[in-house]
Amino acid sequence: MTDFNDRRRAEEAKSAQDEMNMFRVTARRNRLLGVWAAEKMELSDAETESYAKAVVQADFEEAGDEDVIRKVFGDLVSAGCDIDEAAVRVALEQKAVEARRQLIGEA
Numbered sequence: 001m002t003d004f005n006d007r008r009r010a011e012e013a014k015s016a017q018d019e020m021n022m023f024r025v026t027a028r029r030n031r032l033l034g035v036w037a038a039e040k041m042e043l044s045d046a047e048t049e050s051y052a053k054a055v056v057q058a059d060f061e062e063a064g065d066e067d068v069i070r071k072v073f074g075d076l077v078s079a080g081c082d083i084d085e086a087a088v089r090v091a092l093e094q095k096a097v098e099a100r101r102q103l104i105g106e107a
Contacts, residue, residue: 021103028099029092030056030068036091037072041079051075065092 034055038048054071061067073088 024103025096025099026059027056028102029096030059032095032098033068033072033088033092036095037076037088040076040081040083068092 031052034052035048037055038051041051043051055068058071059065059068069085069088069092073083073085076083076088
């Protein structure tokens with residue numbers, strides 16, 4: 001019985017760690033996407049940092065990525081950037097890969 005409890009606790013700990021890692025990757029991805037969009041909008045360094053934080057915060061509005069995509073795409077269009085939603089989705093995927101690589105490099 002002790003082995004079963006130990007195994008269960010280990011699985012719960014691994015699950016919690018996996019969830020934390022996914023959160024970190026997603027937050028980093030969103031920040032990178034915010035920096036990418038800020039460059040397209042030609043924001044200053046201070047504005048870029050603030051905007052990147054706003055993109056990370058936007059992800060807490062609803063489950064999934066649609067809230068982030070909607071914010072970034074809307075802001076890019078409002079800033080007069082010639083871009084479509086598909087380009088934002090591609091950038092989001094690219095930034096996810098970059099975020100994973102960065103976090104693996106930190107480990």
